Amino acid sequence: MAAPETRHPPSANARADLVERSTLANLIFSSRWLQLPLYLGLIVAQGVYVILFVKELWHLIHGATSLGEQQIMLIVLGLIDVVMISNLLVMVIVGGYETFVSRLNLEGHPDQPEWLSHVNASVLKVKLAMAIIGISSIHLLKTFIEAGAIGAPNSKVTADGVMWQTIIHMAFIVSAIGIAWTDRLMNSSIRKE
Numbered sequence: 001m002a003a004p005e006t007r008h009p010p011s012a013n014a015r016a017d018l019v020e021r022s023t024l025a026n027l028i029f030s031s032r033w034l035q036l037p038l039y040l041g042l043i044v045a046q047g048v049y050v051i052l053f054v055k056e057l058w059h060l061i062h063g064a065t066s067l068g069e070q071q072i073m074l075i076v077l078g079l080i081d082v083v084m085i086s087n088l089l090v091m092v093i094v095g096g097y098e099t100f101v102s103r104l105n106l107e108g109h110p111d112q113p114e115w116l117s118h119v120n121a122s123v124l125k126v127k128l129a130m131a132i133i134g135i136s137s138i139h140l141l142k143t144f145i146e147a148g149a150i151g152a153p154n155s156k157v158t159a160d161g162v163m164w165q166t167i168i169h170m171a172f173i174v175s176a177i178g179i180a181w182t183d184r185l186m187n188s189s190i191r192k193e
Contacts, residue, residue: 032100032101032102033101035096035097035100035101036097036101039093039096039097039101042089042092042093043093045089046086046089046090046093049082049085049086049089050086052082053079053082053083053086056075056078056079056082057079059075060072060075060076060079063075070145073145074142074145074146077138077141077142077145078142080138081135081138081139081142084131084134084135084138085135087131088128088131088132088135091124091127091128091131092124092128094113095123095124095127096124099120099121099124100121122183122186122187123183125179125183126176126179126180126183129172129175129176129179129180130176132172132176133169133172133173133176136168136169136172137169139165139169140165140166140169143157143161143162143165144162147162150162
């Protein structure tokens with residue numbers, strides 16, 4: 001029969017090393033709170049977008065009888081663009097804070113977004129990529145509507161501009177597909193393990 005192993009209390013050097021590692025770990029973990037001003041700044045930016053939305057909506061209402069169909073369509077697309085950017089901001093603020101800073105403890109809250117219950121860095125990346133594609137689509141649609149004026153005096157749209165905007169939009173789509181595919185591969189390998 002083997003003799004029971006006796007444990008000796010840690011030496012003073014070992015205790016000091018343990019305290020030092022614990023302090024460093026706590027400092028590193030607490031550094032996540034440095035992101036709080038960033039999220040608060042995004043909330044202020046969202047307030048600016050609300051002001052922009054109201055300004056554009058007022059322009060639409062005020063000019064409803066004098067604006068042409070194309071001008072009204074461009075203003076409405078601008079409003080949709082502001083809403084989509086605002087949605088993107090909400091995803092980044094709420095999802096980022098919940099994922100990287102601290103829990104929001106919204107379980108059971110009637111207004112809790114459905115996607116928040118299963119958000120993680122991977123899901124957030126895919127959702128952000130899809131939102132960026134949506135915003136890019138609105139900008140591209142506005143450009144296509146204005147493309148009829150290419151070559152006209154005072155036209156802001158050029159053929160090269162349309163081409164580059166389309167290429168950039170396609171790059172966003174390819175990037176989003178790549179992110180989603182990588183995420184799917186990682187999740188399937190985790191499930192197999």
